[in-house]
Amino acid sequence: MIRVWRIPFSTNVERVALALGHKGLETEWVDVDRLDRTAVVEASGQPLVPVLEDEGTLVTDSTAILEYLEVRYPEPPLYPRDEARRAEAVVLIDWFNRVWKKPPNELERALSVEERVEKRIRAQVEELERSRDRFEALLADRPYMFGDEFGVVDCAFFPFLKFGVLDDPADTEPFHRILVEHLTLDGAYPRLEAWIRRVDEHPRAQ
Ligand SMILES: N[C@@H](CCC(=O)N[C@@H](CS)C(=O)NCC(=O)O)C(=O)O
Incomplete structure (x- = not known):
């Protein structure tokens, strides 16, 4: 069968x-x-x-x-029984398979690329937003990221993590807008927020 x-x-x-x-x-x-x-x-x-x-x-x-x-x-x-008509049918089906089918097939491929990109973006956003928990933990029982004194880790982290609290609307740099969007603390990370305000008080070379 x-x-x-x-x-x-x-x-x-x-x-x-x-x-x-x-x-x-x-x-x-x-x-x-x-x-x-x-x-x-x-x-x-x-x-x-x-x-x-x-x-x-x-x-x-x-x-x-x-x-x-x-x-x-x-x-x-x-x-068709007729040879010429049969050849015509074969050519028509070949057109259908190789020409007509192309746009829907390409649309399907593009869709799956889009879906993959969306999935990656979601994963990166989650990782970035979750990172606030780690910084909050690093600040348990100490005022600075790496201990009781201001140091190199604070220098390295602050210019990025500050966007959780400090947002200057005049700063339209896309990378900074991303940090503002995904690091905003909204009162949920009190240690991190206090650390940002604390380090912001430190002097910068002019
Ligand atoms: N040229 C082949 C194409 C066969 C084909 O694309 N089949 C689809 C189902 S309609 C398939 O198995 N796709 C693989 C998939 O969906 O993962 C034919 O005409 O049979």
Whole structure:
């Protein structure tokens, strides 16, 4: 019996289902998880469905499967009987596969790139916002980041962490706007806030 590997809602599988239905061919469907293609790779050496197996013959690619079915099971026909009309149908399907399908395929690829970027941004934002807990902990029972005295760690951290409290609207530097947006303390980090105000009192060389 003809066996076909499929995933739910597949457009290319539906092409084959229509052709098999037209020819009245009984089919054993192998349902595959969309996210786990192990069975498809094992059967055909590649991950895409549909894959058709028929008496030891393995065919991948929906268009190739339609062609195979027509040759192996000519009745009732799916392709025109007339040679020129058949060639026209083949050219039309080739246009559909290689030209028409390109924009939706590219849109799908762009969407997944966008999703990946969004996910990375979310992860970075979370890490940045979570870092306030660490600074708050570093300031437990001491006035400065590394101990009782002002020192190198305060020099290194302050110009960045100050944006949690000190926001000069005239400073439109994008990097600083990011720090203001994601470090704002809103009263939830009292030690860090006190440290920012404390270090801000220290002299700068003029
Ligand atoms: N040219 C192949 C394309 C097959 C294809 O792209 N199949 C889709 C389902 S419609 C698939 O398996 N996509 C992989 C995925 O979604 O991970 C054909 O016409 O059969």
